[in-house]
Amino acid sequence: xxxxxxxxxxxxxxxxxxxxxxxxxxxxxxxxxxxxxxxxxxxxxxxxxxxxxxxxxxxxxxxxxxxxxxxxxxxxxxxxxxxxxxxxxxxxxxxxxxxxxxxxxxxxxxxxxxxxxxxxxxxxxxxxxxxxxxxxxxxxxxxxxxxxxxxxxxxxxxxxxxxxxxxxxxxxxxxxxxxxxxxxxxxxxxxxxxxxxxxxxxxxxxxxxxxxxxxxxxxxxxxxxxxxxxxxxxxxxxxxxxx
Amino acid sequence: xxxxxxxxxxxxxxxxxxxxxxxxxxxxxxxxxxxxxxxxxxxxxxxxxxxxxxxxxxxxxxxxxxxxxxxxxxxxxxxxxxxxxxxxxxxxxxxxxxxxxxxxxxxxxxxxxxxxxxxxxxxxxxxxxxxxxxxxxxxxxxxxxxxxxxxxxxxxxxxxxxxxxxxxxxxxxxxxxxxxxxxxxxxxxxxxxxxxxxxxxxxxxxxxxxxxxxxxxxxxxxxxxxxxxxxxxxxxxxxxxxxxxxxxxxxxxxxxxxxxxxxxxxxxxxxxxxxxxxxxxxxxxxxxxxxxxxxxxxxxxxxxxxxxxxxxxxxxxxxxxxxxxxxxxxxxxxxxxxxxxxxxxxxxxxxxxxxxxxxxxxxxxxxxxxxxxxxxxxxxxxxxxxxxxxxxxxxxxxxxxxxxxxxxxxxxx
Ligand SMILES: Nc1ncnc2c1ncn2[C@@H]1O[C@H](COP(=O)(O)OP(=O)(O)OP(=O)(O)O)[C@@H](O)[C@H]1O
Ligand SMILES: [Mg+2]
Numbered sequence: 001x002x003x004x005x006x007x008x009x010x011x012x013x014x015x016x017x018x019x020x021x022x023x024x025x026x027x028x029x030x031x032x033x034x035x036x037x038x039x040x041x042x043x044x045x046x047x048x049x050x051x052x053x054x055x056x057x058x059x060x061x062x063x064x065x066x067x068x069x070x071x072x073x074x075x076x077x078x079x080x081x082x083x084x085x086x087x088x089x090x091x092x093x094x095x096x097x098x099x100x101x102x103x104x105x106x107x108x109x110x111x112x113x114x115x116x117x118x119x120x121x122x123x124x125x126x127x128x129x130x131x132x133x134x135x136x137x138x139x140x141x142x143x144x145x146x147x148x149x150x151x152x153x154x155x156x157x158x159x160x161x162x163x164x165x166x167x168x169x170x171x172x173x174x175x176x177x178x179x180x181x182x183x184x185x186x187x188x189x190x191x192x193x194x195x196x197x198x199x200x201x202x203x204x205x206x207x208x209x210x211x212x213x214x215x216x217x218x219x220x221x222x223x224x225x226x227x228x229x230x231x232x233x234x235x236x237x238x239x240x241x242x243x
Numbered sequence: 244x245x246x247x248x249x250x251x252x253x254x255x256x257x258x259x260x261x262x263x264x265x266x267x268x269x270x271x272x273x274x275x276x277x278x279x280x281x282x283x284x285x286x287x288x289x290x291x292x293x294x295x296x297x298x299x300x301x302x303x304x305x306x307x308x309x310x311x312x313x314x315x316x317x318x319x320x321x322x323x324x325x326x327x328x329x330x331x332x333x334x335x336x337x338x339x340x341x342x343x344x345x346x347x348x349x350x351x352x353x354x355x356x357x358x359x360x361x362x363x364x365x366x367x368x369x370x371x372x373x374x375x376x377x378x379x380x381x382x383x384x385x386x387x388x389x390x391x392x393x394x395x396x397x398x399x400x401x402x403x404x405x406x407x408x409x410x411x412x413x414x415x416x417x418x419x420x421x422x423x424x425x426x427x428x429x430x431x432x433x434x435x436x437x438x439x440x441x442x443x444x445x446x447x448x449x450x451x452x453x454x455x456x457x458x459x460x461x462x463x464x465x466x467x468x469x470x471x472x473x474x475x476x477x478x479x480x481x482x483x484x485x486x487x488x489x490x491x492x493x494x495x496x497x498x499x500x501x502x503x504x505x506x507x508x509x510x511x512x513x514x515x516x517x518x519x520x521x522x523x524x525x526x527x528x529x530x531x532x533x534x535x536x537x538x539x540x541x542x543x544x545x546x547x548x549x550x551x552x553x554x555x556x557x558x559x560x561x562x563x564x565x566x567x568x569x570x571x572x573x574x575x576x577x578x579x580x581x582x583x584x585x586x587x588x589x590x591x592x593x594x595x596x597x598x599x600x601x602x603x604x605x606x607x608x609x610x611x612x613x614x615x616x617x618x619x620x621x622x623x624x625x626x627x628x629x630x631x632x633x634x635x636x637x638x639x640x641x642x643x644x645x646x647x648x649x650x651x652x653x654x655x656x
Contacts, residue, residue, distance in 0.1 A: 076566055076649035097570045104568025115563045115653060119254040131247055132568035176567070 022088075023184060023216045024050040024073055029082035031068050031239075042068045043079070044239035052183070055210045055217045057227040060236035066220040067112075067188055069236065073218060074107055074186045075099060087183065104132050108177030110187035114169045116161040122148070122172050123157040129180040147175040151205060167198035174205055178215075185209065187219040191226060203229060245580065252581040259553065263585070266549050269542035270589025271596060274625050277538065278597040279604075281621040286613065287435045288507050293374045294439050300371065301467040301478055302438070302509035303330060306459055308496035317496065318513070320344060322461025323363075323447055323454040329485050331365075335478040336467040340364070340371035343450070343462045345441040348419040352404055359400060359418045362441035363450050363463075369395075371468045372439045377401075379412040379427030386426075387446040394423035397431040399611065400442040418443055433613040437510070438464055459492050459499075467503055479503050539628055546586075547636035554578060554640040555655075561644050562652030571645035575638060582637030586629045594622070 031043035042065045050056050050073075058066050071077040072084060075091055084091045086106060094102055108129070116125050126144040135143075148154045151171035161169055170190060177185055187206065191199030203226055209215045219230065227233050235243040256263045290297035303326070309316040321330075323341065331339045345360040369381035374395075382393040394416060396404070405411045415422045423445055432440045447454050452462075469478055482503045491499045504512055508524055516527050554561075561574055569577075594617070601615045644652065 071650050074566070076653070078648065097572065100565065100568050100570035100573070103566065107566075109566050111653070115559060115566075117560050117563060119251060119258055119560075124250070128564065129567040132564075132570075132573065137246070180567075 020051040020053075022049045023052040023054070023086065024048075024218070025083075025085040026069075026073065027083045027085075029069070029072060029079045029084070031065070031072065031077075032080045041239050043072070045082075046236075046239075046241050047082075048234065048241065050216060050218060052216055053210070053214045054232065055207070055230040056219070056232050056234060057230040058218065058220045058234050058236060059222065059224075059227055060242075064236045065239040066236055070186050070188050070218060070220055074109055074184075075103055076109075100132065104129060104180065106183055108180065108182040108185045110170070110173050110177045110185065110190045112189040112192050114161070114166075114173045116169055116172055116176075118161050120160075121157070122153070122159050122161065122164070125161065125172055126175045126179050128176060133180070143179050144175070147179040148172075150178065151175045167194050167201075170194060170198075170202060171205075174202065178209060181213070182215070184216045184218070187217065189220050189222065192222065199223070199226070248577050248580040249584070251577070252584045255553075255557075255581060256585065262549050262553060266542075266546055266585055267589050267592060269545040270586060270629060271592035273538060273542045274590060274593030274629065275596040275600065277535065277625055278593065278617055278621060279600050279615075281618050282597070282601055282615045285618040285621070286615050291436075292430070293372050293432060294436060294506075295373050296371060296468055297506050299469045299472050299474075300506065301336070301469065301475060301503040302506055303465040303467070303482075303501060303503050304509045305501065305513055307500040307513070308459070308491040308493055309498040309500065310496045311498060313495075315495065317460070317493065319460040321463050321465070321501070322456065322458050323450075323463045324457050325459050325461065326463050326465045327365075327454075329489065330465045330467070330482070333467070333478065333481050333485070335469075335474060335481045337470050338367045338371050338468040340368040340438075340466040340468070341447070341463055342368050342438065342444075342466075343447070344437075344464065346462075348443075350404070350416070350418045357403060359404075359442045360440070361418055361443045361445065363447040364444050365447055368444075368466075371466050374429035374432075374439070377428045377430060378410055379425065381444075382426050382446055387448050390448040391446065392421060392423045392449055393426045393446065395427045395429055395444040396425055397442050398428055399431040401428050416443065421449070431612045433610050435610060435613060438466060459489075465503075475505075539625070539632070542589075542629075543632040543636065546582075546633060547639075550578075550582065550636045551640045554637075554644050558644055558647070558652045558655040561647070562649050562654075565645075565649045565652065571642075574645040575641045578637050578641035579634060582633045583630065586633035590626050590629055593625075 026046060026048040029043050029046045030041070033040040033042055046069065058069065060066055068077065072079050075084065075086070086102070089102070091099070091102070117128070123141070123144055126147055127140045130140040130143060145154065145157070148157060151174050153168060153171050153175065156164060156168060161172065164172065170193070174190070185206070190206070191202050194202065206217055206219065207229060210217050219226070221227055233243065234241060304320060305318055306321050306325070307316055307318050326341045331341065333339070341364065343363040345362045348359050348361045350357045350359045366382070366384035366387055377398055379395075381395055382391070386393050396416060401411055404416055405414065411425050411428060414425050416425055417423075423443070434440050467478055469475060479502070486499065486501050489499045491497060511527060512518065512524055518524070518526055564574060597617055601617065605614055
């Protein structure tokens with residue numbers, strides 16, 4: 001199991017200095033959802049810079065646009081207006097193939113509802129991101145095993161997702177997000193479905209990733225305690241940034 | 244990559260057992276029926292033992308006398324006299340085989356009745372139809388001229404009449420109270436070979452029906468052997484010129500029609516499923532292809548349907564794969580591989596099934612001496628059709644799914 005640190009975490013106060021390198025730059029992002037009857041302004045003109053190595057949390061009431069914003073950052077959704085740059089790359093200029101390669105190398109996702117592939121064993125689920133880059137079966141196996149060890153699940157490799165508990169599924173999802181060693185991890189309520197003990201464990205893994213490997217992490221959460229452990233908190237209300 | 248496609252394909256096919264079964268059943272059932280039907284058509288219609296020269300032969304199976312006023316007509320095979328007078332004398336064919344339709348006669352072996360199908364032939368019959376002689380040889384033109392009671396019998400007849408004896412040449416066989424001396428034994432022919440099938444072959448000169456009788460209609464068929472297929476127009480033109488001078492011999496009729504046509508046309512061309520005016524088979528072929536197409540359409544629609552629901556159901560998987568770096572093309576590839584595996588499995592099952600069914604037909608008593616084989620051309624085309632349909636039915640839904648926004652794919656569940 002993962003050791004839980006008890007000492008106060010030291011916040012990096014100089015992360016938002018002008019010297020720090022910007023990892024994710026959102027400029028005047030708008031997202032409008034149109035259905036037959038209503039038009040929802042899910043994101044209202046948000047501009048945000050997230051530095052390399054920063055651990056940012058996003059909070060706000062349900063339906064305020066947190067997931068939408070995270071998906072836009074992760075290039076899973078297109079903004080209606082505005083630009084997304086990741087690691088100085090303007091992502092609007094990428095075609096489908098380049099975009100796929102870019103997501104593969106730079107980004108790792110952790111979804112609130114896990115989104116594991118039930119037809120695949122745990123190990124194959126974790127190997128998934130490596131399938132879409134040049135790697136041998138042996139390398140994939142080794143990296144996936146290491147990732148599963150990091151989340152403390154090396155004894156469940158041959159199981160199918162349906163045979164796991166919620167917390168175990170989320171740890172598989174984390175292993176899958178980190179196996180390709182992406183520079184950015186985007187987590188949408190990673191502890192939302194878990195009890196507080198399991199939630200703390202997951203949080204510890206994320207904090208370690210951020211501290212040891214310098215991974216940039218953006219996490220949506222409803223939990224003030226979790227948010228307090230991160231470097232910076234952004235609050236949304238009705239699609240606008242309020243803090 | 245391919246190995247992983249394969250892995251997930253198998254996993255998916257295994258998990259969705261019912262749908263896999265339905266698709267496989269649809270594909271293999273249809274293919275099996277097509278393969279068996281075409282094997283049968285192929286066997287009946289194409290050049291096979293002993294009618295190996297069928298591709299360069301024209302057949303005269305039917306004479307027709309018509310009345311323009313009442314539009315009444317009479318169809319019948321020709322008389323020996325007609326074929327001997329108007330057909331054997333043609334200059335363009337290399338050889339002309341004349342033989343009667345087989346007729347059942349009775350014979351008795353150890354007081355047990357045996358039905359023997361008898362056929363009268365001329366001498367060139369033995370050159371045009373290439374039988375394998377197990378022993379002896381055919382009767383000669385001299386023997387025919389002399390009206391000798393000699394016979395060629397089939398191997399099956401030899402067994403049923405004489406039993407398991409090494410040689411029967413020179414022995415006598417009785418049919419309809421006539422004794423014939425056996426001059427040769429040929430390998431047996433299935434009854435589907437209308438011209439060459441019989442149990443007992445004897446010279447036309449020993450027939451009880453007067454072969455010199457001058458009437459048009461009778462019981463005989465002619466096979467006109469050409470030097471090559473290219474001679475067909477010449478032969479047909481010469482025969483048409485001869486026919487145009489012949490008047491009906493029945494006073495109720497005023498038009499006489501007869502044509503020399505390739506094998507299948509000669510039987511079906513004049514029938515309602517053919518085209519009685521031209522004697523060609525365009526109608527039959529047209530409807531045959533339409534039928535085959537519609538028949539193939541069934542499993543295809545089934546497959547498309549199943550694929551769409553199967554792929555839509557997996558939109559979340561598509562979303563996940565895209566989120567972790569799969570491009571649209573890669574995903575289309577994955578689904579195409581899955582579909583190809585499915586169709587190939589179906590085809591393999593179909594081949595095995597057809598093989599078993601053909602084996603049963605070949606060994607069964609349904610039609611003796613029939614040897615059906617899988618027609619490779621048909622197999623090739625049905626495989627191709629299955630692959631193409633499989634591809635199309637897999638590519639289209641996969642392509643649509645792969646173009647979805649990742650979030651949309653992830654949410655749709
Ligand atoms: N596909 C869609 N079509 C129409 N409206 C949508 C769509 N997706 C989201 N919305 C709307 O956009 C707004 C923001 O949704 P979003 O999922 O980002 O909220 P959230 O902050 O993540 O909420 P929660 O905390 O409940 O997950 C909501 O009002 C939602 O109804
Ligand atoms: Mg949300």
